[in-house]
Every structure is written in C-alpha cells, then in structure tokens.
Amino acid sequence: MHTQEEVANRMKLVIRESGERLGDQIERAYTFWRRLRGLVGRRSLSSGSGLHIQPCKSVHMFFMTCDLDVLHLDKAGVIVGMEHRLQPGRIGAVFEGTRSVVELPAGTLAAAKVELGQTAILEP
16 A cells, blocks of 8 residues: 555656656655665566656666666756666666666666657656
C-alpha cells in the first residue's frame, strides 16, 4: 500500500516529439537522502516506473540487482545522453550538460525509440 505522499510524489514521463509515454509511475528524488538511497535495494523495476534524480550528473549501479536504462537531461529537459542496460556494479557515463537523470527499466529507451535531442516532459 502506498501513502498519499508517495502517490503525490509520482509523475508521468512523456517524449514531447513522439508523444511516447515512458512511464506513469516516475518517482522524485530531489532531496539529499532520497538521491542517496535511489533505487538501491529494489530487486526489479516494473514497466512504467522509474526515478527522476535532480540535481544529478551521473549514476552508479553499486548494490543494484537489475539493469537500468538511464536518460540524461539538461535544465530544459532536452536529452543529452542515454545509457542502455547499465549493469549492476558499473559507474554510468557523464554527459556534458546533464542536470538530472531518469532511471528506467532496461529496454524502455530502445522500445520507445528515444533519440538524443528530444525533450522529456515530466508532468504530475
């Protein structure tokens, strides 16, 4: 069961140019403690779920148990980098201009045919 605060903390993630919805259960990680915890301890990430981490320039996969796709966004939400199927134990890439990242289930970006330069919109 989710609390009202947890439900209110979730957003939708849509690609403006294609209208493709990448998730409707995107959680916010905007505080130091929430960013520090990230997705550590989760065994998997279900389709439509994810985590928007802000501010953030890159991610690590220490203590993770599943692969993730990572979307790197600039301050306007433009996609400046993507990582497909980042594996546990790895350190993610750093892309110039990254101000926030969205962690998504592995395979999400390829399935939606997401491209660099598109704009990701996070909405309530």
